[in-house]
Amino acid sequence: MAFSEFQPLNDKSLVDYIKATPSLSSKLKDHLDNLTVKEVGDGNLNFVFIVVGSHGSFVIKQALPYIRCIGESWPMTKERAYFEALALREHGRLSPDHVPEVYHFDRTMSLIGMRYLEPPHIILRKGLIAGIEYPLLADHMSDYMARTLFHTSLLYHNTTDHRKAVAEFCGNVELCRLTEQVVFSDPYKVSEYNRWTSPYLDSDAEAVREDNALKLEVAELKSLFCERAQALIHGDLHTGSVMVTPDSTQVIDPEFAFYGPIGFDIGAFLGNLILAFFAQDGHADEQNDRKAYKAWILRIIQNTWNLFHKKFIALWDANKDAGDAYLPAIYNNSELQQLVQDKYIKELLHDTLGFGAAKMIRRIVGVAHVEDFESITDASKRSGCERRALEFAKLILKERRKFQNIEEVVSAVQQIQ
Amino acid sequence: MAFSEFQPLNDKSLVDYIKATPSLSSKLKDHLDNLTVKEVGDGNLNFVFIVVGSHGSFVIKQALPYIRCIGESWPMTKERAYFEALALREHGRLSPDHVPEVYHFDRTMSLIGMRYLEPPHIILRKGLIAGIEYPLLADHMSDYMARTLFHTSLLYHNTTDHRKAVAEFCGNVELCRLTEQVVFSDPYKVSEYNRWTSPYLDSDAEAVREDNALKLEVAELKSLFCERAQALIHGDLHTGSVMVTPDSTQVIDPEFAFYGPIGFDIGAFLGNLILAFFAQDGHADEQNDRKAYKAWILRIIQNTWNLFHKKFIALWDANKDAGDAYLPAIYNNSELQQLVQDKYIKELLHDTLGFGAAKMIRRIVGVAHVEDFESITDASKRSGCERRALEFAKLILKERRKFQNIEEVVSAVQQIQ
Ligand SMILES: Nc1ncnc2c1ncn2[C@@H]1O[C@H](COP(=O)(O)OP(=O)(O)O)[C@@H](O)[C@H]1O
Ligand SMILES: Nc1ncnc2c1ncn2[C@@H]1O[C@H](COP(=O)(O)OP(=O)(O)O)[C@@H](O)[C@H]1O
Ligand SMILES: [Mg+2]
Ligand SMILES: [Mg+2]
Ligand SMILES: [Mg+2]
Ligand SMILES: [Mg+2]
Ligand SMILES: [Mg+2]
Known part of the structure; x- marks a missing residue:
């Protein structure tokens, strides 16, 4: 039979694959002529x-046994598609409004079919x-993160289900190792893979x-990542x-999913928003100085965290009897409940800041950069933006435990010149 | 065939089992008459x-599908024997002088044959x-803990091997849940399972x-136990x-083994030594006031930790290139190496104190007590010893982060009256 063993698909063989796959062809109501296929x-x-x-x-997403942007010289298990499909389904179940539906998964082909x-x-x-504002972004992302992270933690899981899923x-592991x-x-x-805006950031990279x-501090974060x-x-x-879109927020691409520290996800999102903030000066022009947009990004950062906090605690309060972490017979008075939740959120903020900062640093002096900066063609201007982001990230990574709330973080962002 | 499915053995059927099992009968050089079997x-x-x-x-150890001391009303997977055999072999490989050799394992029968x-x-x-002194105890136990814990951590493992073993x-999980x-x-x-020396400790148990x-604090420790x-x-x-014996120290019974926080093991050992210390006043009599023995126990506590520290760091220094936690290309100067190791050991001391204290508390007001106290027949005297141990444990659990070294812990023990 065709496709009984792995093969990389192209525009043409993909059509044959769809014809041979009822869960996909039925999504097209079996009208398979005149398909347009675009990679x-x-x-x-x-x-x-x-x-x-x-x-x-x-949409069809296929994993090949190497890293696309580097090529076959950097092999990478195509089994990542299996974990991506698992995570899309689990997170989709928990936050259906913000995760595309999976229509089909083929482990042999490392291939996922999902909503376009x-x-x-x-x-x-x-x-x-x-420079586009998304009015629902903070609301949607806080919702996605609160639901997926709460319901897969020991605040909701019993330890039997938890350890099974962890295993x-x-x-x-290969994606974790990456x-x-x-x-x-x-x-x-x-x-050999590191790069930065040279020569401007040569001494900054060296300083890191x-x-x-x-x-x-990075060692502590890595140990959390590997062990927790x-x-x-x-x-x-x-x-x-x-x-x-202005109305919709959809999270894709969870191929790196695993049981790890919650702050890694929140930090990735907020850290990348902060990168976007520091990139704005590079995108400013005569029509738009981007000042208002920078303020909007800061509001999104603040609202995402604060809404996450609120929603996560609301889920906790609504599910006090679920989960093995805090048994209601022990955490049985409101003062203690408050102490426990405050401690949890405070530690989570510190983890978030640490991981967020680490994710910023690696985008400036590591292998994979972000379009926010890369699209600033003037290297001198770009390096200035990157240097400010880097300074902020280093500060936050080292001093994260001093921050009590997101407002203090936002004002630290504003103080970087 | 006999024994092709699980059955609890008795003195008689055990002999049949041995006869049918070459790896066991060969240990007796096939002289199977006149065996003495004693449960x-x-x-x-x-x-x-x-x-x-x-x-x-x-020795033959068999797990039945319930907890022996409670009975069939508390079921417990007999698969624990599988994990005990795995751990005996892995720890035995790493610390052969202090773990009995496994001769035989039968998963169907949940049965381990090992050195008597x-x-x-x-x-x-x-x-x-x-009141017996063991001159090599601290040396041996620090050796066992340093070797087994170092070599199964990310200081020695790469993350691929680590995650596989974790899984x-x-x-x-059932034993973890216990x-x-x-x-x-x-x-x-x-x-319903809790008990304590009543009525003496009624208000102490309530205070806990x-x-x-x-x-x-207990919530934080539990989360470390469940997640790290x-x-x-x-x-x-x-x-x-x-x-x-005076010359030999052998660690048995690792049926609760899993990938968890290192401080849980060290804390269990030191916490139980501290229980032994507080029990001594209950064992004092006219011949022996146990003062010298109490001082010996404190020296063992101090030496075990300090020798553990020294040996663990020596293993780390000798294996700088192994393990994914601290890559030598990053942790590449002696000042940084020192910072990293000091931080690691300081956190480990705090974990150790936290878990040790939790293990003490549960032996005084929880289900399973220790013979150290149980053998003090005078309930009033017993409760006095237990109360001092409990006070110390509560103090340590709450204030553990204030302790910089084991000497400060030992002097805190001495200050409890
Ligand atoms: N479900 C989808 N609908 C529309 N476009 C998608 C969808 N999934 C991926 N894409 C497009 O493909 C790109 C790469 O997808 P992504 O899942 O991020 O792959 P990778 O793992 O290679 O980063 C995305 O940036 C997006 O433009
Ligand atoms: N290898 C051994 N050699 C001699 N005695 C042993 C050995 N293993 C266990 N025992 C004896 O059996 C007792 C119970 O063994 P243990 O492994 O602690 O079982 P449990 O899991 O029920 O606590 C020990 O306290 C010890 O007296
Ligand atoms: Mg769940
Ligand atoms: Mg991806
Ligand atoms: Mg992607
Ligand atoms: Mg046991
Ligand atoms: Mg035992």
Whole structure:
């Protein structure tokens, strides 16, 4: 039989695949003539095809056994598609409004069929570069994060279900190792993959590699990442993993999912918003000085955290009897409940800041950069934006435990010149 | 075939089992007449048979699908024998001098055959009650803990091997849940299984259940226990899991083994030594006021921690290139190496104190008590010893982060009246 073993698909063989796959052809109401197929993968790792027919559409994402943007010289298990499908389904169950529906998964082919997020959906990062405001963004992202992270933590799980799920996602170790390398290691050492806006940031990159206090903190974060199975995290929740319209916010691409620290997801999202903030000066022109947009980004950061906090605690309060972490017979008075929740949220803020800062640093001096900065063509201007982002990230990473709330973080952002 | 499905063995059927099992009968050089078989299990969970023949001996440990000391009303997976055998072999490989050799494992029968720790080996707890000094105890236990914990942590493991092993031991969740209940939950709530020296400690037990600050700290420890896969820990390393002679120290009974926080093992051992210390006044008589012995116990506590620290760091220094936690290209100067190690050990001391204190508390107001106190027949005297131990444990659990070294802990023990 065709497709009984793995093969990379192209525009043509994909049509044959669809014809042979009822769960996909039925999505097109079996009108399989005149399909348009377009490979649009702009991400770093995989191939993404948009398939549109006269009676329906979907997206096909296929993982090949290497990293797309580097090539076959950097092998990477195609089993990542399995974990992406698992996570899309689990997070989709918990937050159906913000995760595209999975129509089909084929483990042999490392292939996922899912809802096509049709235009005007665009990648959030591109919207941020274009200076577009999304009025529901903080509300939607806080909702997605609160629901997915709460319900896969021990605040909701019993330890039997938790350890079973943890064990399953231990299988996604190759993707975790990629994060370990590119987020927690490479930026802090000489690595062939590192790059930065040279020569402007040469001494900044060197300073990162020689900052003992910074490396001490990074070690703590890496150990949390490698050892702490707090919840099923997305694992790659930057602004390139979110597609948006003014009404809709959809989280894609959880191939890095595993049971890890909650702050890694929130930090990835907020850290990338802060990168977008620092990039704005590079996008300012005579028509638009981007000042109002910078203020909007800061409001999104503040609202996302504060709404997350509120919703996460509301889920906790509504599910006091669920989960093995805090048994109601022990945490049995409101003063104690308050103490416990305050402590949880405070630690989560500190983790979030730490991971967020680490994610910022790696985008400036590590292998994979972000379009927010890359699209600033003037290297001198770009490096200025990057340097301010880097200074802020280093400060936050080292001093994160001094911050009591998100407002203090936002004012620290504003103080960087 | 006989024994092709699980059956609880008795003195008689055990002999048939041995005859049918070459790896066991060969240990007796096939001299199977006149075997003496004696069930000696004094532990809480399992059945242990000593088998002695004219040409050899061994111990057979069998897990039944419930908790021995409670009975069939408290079911417990017999698969724990599988994890005990795994851990005995892994820890035995890493610390062969201090773990009995496994001769045979039968998963169907939940049965382990291992070296018989012949007399004069006795359970350390009994030695501590009898007031016997073991000159090599601190040296041996620090060696066992440093080797087993270092080599199964990310200081030695790469993350691929680590996550694979973590996933495997996630299967031992039922035993983890037993710990969660009896160590981190029951003592802090009303539970049918709790008991204490009543009426003397009635208000002390109530105070534990109403101490918000204590419960806040216990939640943090429980979360570490449930979420942090730091190393393959023994999981039940009290003084009843150690057999000793003046020359030999052997760690048995790792059926609770899983990837958890290192401080849980060290804390279990040191916490139980502190219980032994506080029990001494109950064992004093005209011949022996136990003052010298109390000082010896404190020296063992101090030496065990300090030797552990020294050996753990020596292993780290000798294996700088191993393990994914601290890459030598990043942690590349001696000042940073020092910072990193000091931070690691300081946090480990605080974890150790927290878990040690929690293990003490549960032995005084929880379901399973220790012979150190139980053997003090005068209830008034017993409760006095227990109260001092409880006061110390509560103090340490709440204030553990203030302690910089083990000497400060030892002097805090001495200050409890
Ligand atoms: N469900 C979808 N609907 C529409 N476009 C999508 C969808 N999934 C992915 N894309 C497009 O494909 C790109 C790459 O997808 P992504 O899942 O991020 O792949 P990678 O893992 O390679 O980063 C996205 O940036 C987006 O433009
Ligand atoms: N290898 C051994 N050699 C000698 N005695 C042993 C051995 N293993 C266990 N025992 C004896 O059996 C008792 C119970 O064993 P243990 O492994 O602690 O079982 P449990 O899991 O029920 O606590 C020990 O306290 C000790 O007296
Ligand atoms: Mg992507
Ligand atoms: Mg769930
Ligand atoms: Mg991806
Ligand atoms: Mg035992
Ligand atoms: Mg046992």
